[in-house]
Amino acid sequence: xxxxxxxxxxxxxxxxxxxxxxxxxxxxxxxxxxxxxxxxxxxxxxxxxxxxxxxxxxxxxxxxxxxxxxxxxxxxxxxxxxxxxxxxxxxxxxxxxxxxxxxxxxxxxxxxxxxxxxxxxxxxxxxxxxxxxxxxxxxxxxxxxxxxxxxxxxxxxxxxxxxxxxxxxxxxxxxxxxxxxxxxxxxxxxxxxxxxxxxxxxxxxxxxxxxxxxxxxxxxxxxxxxxxxxxxxxxxxxxxxxxxxxxxxxxxxxxxxxxxxxxxxxxxxxxxxxxxxxxxxxxxxxxxxxxxxxxxxxxxx
Ligand SMILES: NC(=O)c1ccc[n+]([C@@H]2O[C@H](COP(=O)([O-])OP(=O)(O)OC[C@H]3O[C@@H](n4cnc5c(N)ncnc54)[C@H](OP(=O)(O)O)[C@@H]3O)[C@@H](O)[C@H]2O)c1
Numbered sequence: 001x002x003x004x005x006x007x008x009x010x011x012x013x014x015x016x017x018x019x020x021x022x023x024x025x026x027x028x029x030x031x032x033x034x035x036x037x038x039x040x041x042x043x044x045x046x047x048x049x050x051x052x053x054x055x056x057x058x059x060x061x062x063x064x065x066x067x068x069x070x071x072x073x074x075x076x077x078x079x080x081x082x083x084x085x086x087x088x089x090x091x092x093x094x095x096x097x098x099x100x101x102x103x104x105x106x107x108x109x110x111x112x113x114x115x116x117x118x119x120x121x122x123x124x125x126x127x128x129x130x131x132x133x134x135x136x137x138x139x140x141x142x143x144x145x146x147x148x149x150x151x152x153x154x155x156x157x158x159x160x161x162x163x164x165x166x167x168x169x170x171x172x173x174x175x176x177x178x179x180x181x182x183x184x185x186x187x188x189x190x191x192x193x194x195x196x197x198x199x200x201x202x203x204x205x206x207x208x209x210x211x212x213x214x215x216x217x218x219x220x221x222x223x224x225x226x227x228x229x230x231x232x233x234x235x236x237x238x239x240x241x242x243x244x245x246x247x248x249x250x251x252x253x254x255x256x257x258x259x260x261x262x263x264x265x266x267x268x269x270x271x272x273x274x275x276x277x278x279x280x281x282x283x284x285x286x287x288x289x290x291x292x293x294x295x296x297x298x299x300x301x
Contacts, residue, residue: 007061011258011283014214014265016064016136016187017166019094023258024283025064026057026276027218027269032076034271037227040107044075045271053276054085060280063092066190066216066267068140069124070103079128087130096216097125098170098190100140100151112142115154122163138168138190141176148176149183156184168216174204177213186213188265193217195238195253196224196300202260209261216265220257221250221279224300237298241291247282250275254282256295 011024031050033042057065071078079097086093099121102110113121118139125134137158139151148169158164168188169180180186189208193201194217208215225231234249242252254266268279287295 006281006284008063008280008283009061011266012262014263016094016096016168016214017185019135019166020092021064021094021265022061022283023262023265024062024254024280025066025216025265025267026054026062027267028054028065028067028078028082029071030269030271031078031081032071033073037071038103038107039227040074042073042107044073047076047081049273050076050081050271051085053271053273054082056273057276057280058086058090058093060277061283062280063090064094064096064265064267066096066098066218067125067129068098068101069121069128070101072103072107074107077128079125083128083130089131094135095129095131096136096138096168096188096190097129097134098138098140099125099155100170101142112145113151115150118151118154119158119163122158126163133162134164136166136168136187137164138170138188139180141169141171147179148172149179152180152183159184168214174207177208177211181211188214188216190216190218192219192226193257194220194223195235195256195295196298198299202296205260205264209263212263214263214265215261216267217257218267218269220266221253221268223253235298237294241287241295244291245285245287247285248278251278251282251285252287252295254279255285255287256292258282259287259292260296 008022008024166187170190
């Protein structure tokens with residue numbers, strides 16, 4: 001691939017509101033543990049390794065980090081690791097967090113937050129990250145929610161109070177995005193997306209582009225492995241394109257997502273220093289039109 005010293009800046013930039021980020025970012029969900037995330041018996045990751053990965057990510061130009069207070073294992077918290085590794089924070093670092101879901105101290109999921117409980121979740125993030133405001137906060141919509149108006153209204157109020165700079169939404173339908181936009185400016189949609197997505201999912205990504213809203217996919221590498229991570233057999237088309245570039249399947253998945261539109265910002269998650277370097281190097285990988293078409297027609301089983 002001839003990547004040399006690639007940095008996240010090679011993917012280009014996008015503005016989340018007034019905050020400029022490199023389109024190749026980092027997801028912190030994998031840092032607190034090895035193996036499956038978000039389970040009570042998760043195996044805590046080596047602390048020094050997690051800290052080193054965060055610092056290396058920033059050295060490699062990453063300035064968009066996605067996190068949540070509910071990203072923790074018995075002994076590690078993503079927010080605490082970010083604070084310990086990176087504070088005092090670089091001026092250009094944009095930390096995006098999400099609220100709505102919650103986990104009790106034992107790691108079990110709690111009921112989703114009511115609108116009046118969102119402030120407490122915001123404050124929990126502020127305490128853990130050591131900040132007095134949050135750059136971007138996504139409302140993470142959960143199963144069973146039909147209207148998000150009251151939750152978005154509560155976050156818009158906290159934005160007016162200065163606790164939040166910009167709002168985003170996650171796990172949403174196009175209708176929910178429209179509902180949120182009628183209440184407050186929305187800078188990003190964070191949904192599951194990657195090679196193998198359905199036609200409506202592809203169309204939603206394109207619609208966000210037309211609206212000028214960033215689309216931030218998760219499970220772009222993990223795919224159907226979801227919370228368990230990148231498991232199972234890699235798709236034959238992905239492998240063929242990877243071979244043609246001397247790249248890895250993970251790099252092809254990231255490059256494909258980035259080429260879906262200038263508003264797509266990837267946030268690959270890893271606690272592995274070598275995977276981090278490989279993922280950032282994907283910022284310079286350019287797929288041909290034929291390869292894009294081939295990969296865009298892949299459908300998950
Ligand atoms: N809004 C939401 O509901 C939501 C849901 C899930 C995730 N997220 C966010 O999105 C981010 C991305 O999602 P994700 O971390 O679950 O999935 P991902 O980035 O698609 O993939 C991560 C998985 O792939 C592995 N991996 C990473 N780089 C690799 C490479 N170069 N080669 C081989 N394997 C590699 C990781 O394991 P290793 O640690 O071994 O590298 C991990 O198992 C998360 O970190 C989180 O910030 C948001």
